[in-house]
Amino acid sequence: MSVTLSIAVISAxxxxxxxxxxxxxxxxxxxxxxxxxxxxxxAIWSVAIGISTDTGSVKISEITSQITYGLSGVVVALSLLFIVLLGARSRQYQKKLINRIGFLSLFLLPFFFTRLVYYAIGIDEFGYGILAPVYVVYLLGGLVLMAREIFFTLNNGSQTQKQQTKIVANGLLITIASVGILNVLIPTITGNESVTAISPIMSVFFVSVTGYAIIKHKFFDFKAVVARAAAYLLTTVILVVTYVGLAFMAKKILFPETIVTTLQLISNIALSILLVVSYPYIKRGFNRFTNRYFFRDAYDPQLFLDELNKTLVSSLDISELLQKSSLIIDANLKSQSCSFYIRDTSYFSSRLLGDNQAKITELEMRTIQDLLVRVHKKVITTALDGDTPEEAEIIEILKKHNIEILARLESKPNLDSVGIGYFVLGSKRSGNMYSSQDVKIIEIVANELVIAVENSMRFEEIEQFNVTLQKKIDNATTALKRSNTKLVALDEAKDEFISMASHQLRTPLTSVKGYLSMLAEGDAGNLNETQKKFIDQAFISSQRMVYLIADLLNVSRLKTGKFVIEATEVYLPDVIESEIAQLSETVKSRELTMVFNKPETFPKMQLDETKIRQVIMNFADNAIYYTPAGGKIVINLEEVKGVAEFTVTDTGLGVPKAEQHHLFTKFYRAGNARKARPDGTGLGLFMAKKVIVASGGAIIFKSVLGKGSTFGFRFNIPKTK
Known part of the structure; x- marks a missing residue:
């Protein structure tokens, strides 16, 4: 092999x-x-150049040279297409430009392979046809367009596009320019074609630059493909070497006198490479054609299972999941139908899903489900099974609808329960029987479907539970709103009654209190001690009733927004003393001790005297009634750092800790208080807090169950000017 041809083969x-x-x-x-x-x-262009410069035949030289000229045009077209696709142009612009390049190339390229561009006269003599100028314009036009696209990308592309275009385009342009000079320009000017033998070397430059781009910028993800490429290349080399070696040995044995030329050897190698590289694509195309038109049953089990798995994890909707699964099963197993029966649950009735081309009824599906409990097989085939009465009955139903396979959706290995259902497959569209491989694949499919369907059913149950729960919440909310509306109406009626009753009671009670006061003062004659005692007790009780009616009226005023504090100048020590004086007889009768620590001096304050008297009386009255005989009640009034504090401390029942936070709400009474005094109203403490807070003060309260309580209030004392 000559040096020229060796260079061409290495470049290729x-x-x-x-x-x-x-x-x-x-x-x-x-x-x-x-x-x-x-x-x-x-690669083909390099070999063609090597042959054209190495051969001694005028005809071969002419043919290979014409191939070289024609392929140069193809290289320019593909290089331009490559740079356009690599660039920063919009998809719409790329499509338009590619269509124009393609149309022009398809029209001109066939002529570039003929004598219309180049023809040989002798070994070293040649001439150009009438389309040679068109050929030159085509090549130069392609180079100009490449330069324009490269310039556009370098100015408008991303950083990655700029780097890729700069490196790859430099290699392409330098190679194409060099080849154009060596193959076209120099031979045209000098008439010497020997320089064309050097041009394949320039393609090595292209390979080197592109290799740099691959490794440096990962343009084609070098690390990811090198292992597969090595295996692919090694397989190709081994097959080609084996084929060529066997062919050469056969020729030596069968035709020892025949001489093999270099051109024949290269042609054999090229054909071998073409056959090896194209075989997988030819085989794949044939398989697709026969699968489509002749229902060939061949399929790739791994691809089938991979596709099914992707579908099973794509959705939690059981109808969508099984509909897609049935299409995948039909497409791979070539079955005429694929139907799923999912048994009923606590939330859903039984369902028949899939394509159901077999028209099997739900009653028949349920009958099969009942029989399957006594059949311990994952997959039942109508052709091979039927040993037991249950199997025979199932197969009879299946055959009636042209069904050949039944696969159970059961997760338990012993198959002694109903499971979640099953699916059935109709006969194959090709008319063939299901193979043993098909049955194994169907069993795997059934196991994968069980997990996916169970997850979907759990999701459905959770969704349905949420819907049910929401309905119950909505119903309970509606009932609660109705009850609340009734309670509001009752509360308004109660407040209206309290207001009306209070007004009606106040007038006669005022008269009773007035007459009792007149009797006590002797307006109706002198009273003995016993009479006076009875009159005083009646007056105290009427006064307590007056305070109760006042509380009721204040509650009514709070409701209507008419509760007003009418502040006047008040001297608290005298007010407290006069109020507890009314309770002295009650204290004695209950065998209690009451002490009032009256301060010697105390500032006057701006308070609503009537309402503050009610508060003081309420605290003292509660202390008396909730303290057992022998107990002690201490009433304090003092000024502490500019704050007036009034407290009533007893040794009575105390308030349970769990009920203390309810104590100052309307009509509320602690459980032990209700037992000690059933006739209480639950309004005293409620109104006391309202009065104190409305007057600008704060409530004092602390209690220990069984040891007593402290009730009171505090007010800031205004500074005198």
């Missing part, structure tokens, strides 16, 4: 290596496909 091999790397990565996008095609064309 390097380009085929690049093409193999791209093929191993995957030909799924237009950039990879274009670069793969470009690498192969340059």
């Amino acid at each position: 091999a390097l380009n085929i290596l690049i093409a193999t790397l791209i093929a191993a990565r995957g030909l799924k996008n237009s950039i990879n496909i274009t670069f793969f095609s470009l690498s192969l064309i340059i």
Whole structure:
């Protein structure tokens, strides 16, 4: 082999290596496909140049040279296409430009392979046809367009696009320019074609630059494909070497006198490479064709299961899940129908899903479910099973609807329960029986479906539970609103009654209190001690009733917004003393001790005297009634750092801790207080807090169950000017 041809073969091999790397990565996008095609064309172009300069035949030289000229045009077209796809143009612009390049190239390229561009006269003599100028314009136009697209991307593209375009485009442009000079320009000017033998070396520059781009910028993800590419390339080399070696040995044995030329050897190698590379694609295309038109039953189990698994994790809606699963099962197993029966649950009735082309009824599905409990098989086939009466009855139903396979959706290995249901498959569209491999795959599919369907059913139950719970909450809320409306109406009626009753009671009670006061003062004659005692007790009771009516009226005023504090100048020590004086007889009768620690001096304050008297009387009265005989009640009034504090401390029942936070609410009474004094109203403390807070003060309260309580209030004492 001559040096010229050796250079051409080495250059071609390097380009085929690049093409193999791209093929191993995957030909799924237009950039990879274009670069793969470009690498192969340059490899063929290199070999054609080597043959044209190495051969001694005028005819072979002419043919290979014409191929070289034509492939140069193809290289320019593919290079331009590659740079356009690599660039920053919009998809719409790329599509428009590619269509124009494609149309022009398809029209002109066939002529570039003919004598209309180039023809040979002798070994070293040649001439150009009438389309040679068009050929030159085509090449130069392609170079100009490449330069324009590169310039656009370098100015408008992303950083990655700029780096990729700069490196790859430099390699492409320098290579194409060099080849144009060596193959076209110099031979045209000098009439000497020997320089074309050097041009394949320039494609090595392209390979080197592109390799740098692969490693440096990961343009084609070098690390991810190198292992697959090595295996792919090694397989191709072994097959080609084996084929060529066997062919050469057979020729030596069968035709020992025949001489094999270099051109024949290269042609054999090229054909071998083409056959090895194209075989997988031819086989795949044939399989697709026969599967589509002749219902061939072949399928890839792994791809089938992978596709099914993707579907099973894509949705939690059981109807959508099983509908998609039935389509995948039909597409791979070529069954005429695929139907799913899902048994009833506490939230849903039984369901029949899938395509149900077999028209099997729900009653028949339920009958099969009842029989399956006594059949301990995962998959039942109408052709091979039927040993037991239960199996025979199931198979009879299946055959009636042209069903050949039943697979149970059961997670328990012993298959002694109903499970969640099952699915059935109709006969194959090809008319063939289901193979043992099909049955194994169906069993795997059933196991995977069980998990997915169970998850979907749990999700449905949770959703349905949420719906049910929401309905119950809505119903309870509606009932609560109705009850609340009734309570509000009752509360308004009660307040109205209290207001009316209080007004009606106040007038006669005022008269009773007035007459008792007149009797006590002797207006109706002198009274003995016993009479006076009775009159005083009646007066105290009427006064207590007056305070109760006042509390009721204040509650009514609070409701209507008419509760007003009428502040006047009040001297608290005298007010407290006069109020507890009314309780002295009651204290004695209950065998209690009451002490009032009256301060010697105390500032006068602006308070509503009537309402503050009610508060003082309420605290003292409660202390008396809730303190057992022998107990002590201490009443304090003092000034502490500009604050007036009044407290009533007893040794009585105390208030349970759990009930203390309710104590100052309307009509509330602690449990032990209700037992000690059933006739209480629960209004005293409520109104006391309202009066104190409305007057600008604060309530004092502390209590220990069984040890007593302290009630009182505090007010800030205004500073005198």
